[in-house]
Amino acid sequence: MGWLQRLFGMEKPENAQVNPEPTLVAENSAEGETIPIERMGLNGEYDQSGLAKRVALAFDEDRRFDSINTIYVAQLGTKVVLRGKVPDADTLSQLAEVAAGVSGATEVATNEVTVG
Template structure:
């Protein structure tokens, strides 16, 4: 089971992207980067879903069923437990490269 399936109960949508092009709902509206969904649509949890997709697409990161991804505005929040500091550092690096992520917090993550 992958990150998207475990955290959001969804399979990877067709054409889903970690950093999609925004789809404006109207000519005058724009979607904030942290609210961009997997296909460029507005999604309240868009950043967290795109981080989960980025984790799924990184071959060195397997789904760690004791770690969860959330977001507070443009901050990615990692919670739970990871096997090692190296894996956590890799996850933070991947999350920071997702468009719209301004910070990644790990104060709710334990190692071991």
């Protein structure tokens, strides 16, 4: 079971992207207001949990994390929060690095992850 399925109960949408292009909040908006990057969903749409879902997608796309099913992803604004347990510090470092590479992530909190 993939990350998106396990964490959010959804299959990967057809054109899902880890770092989609920003889209306008309203096409008729005179201001050209865009969706905040941390609220951008898998296809550029507004999604309250957009950053967390895009991090889960990034983990799905990285084969190194296929066997990990004890980590959970949340977001607090632009901060990605990882919770759970990993087998070793290298894996935690790799997860944090991938999460930090997702557009909109300004910080990755790993203090709620147990190593070992």
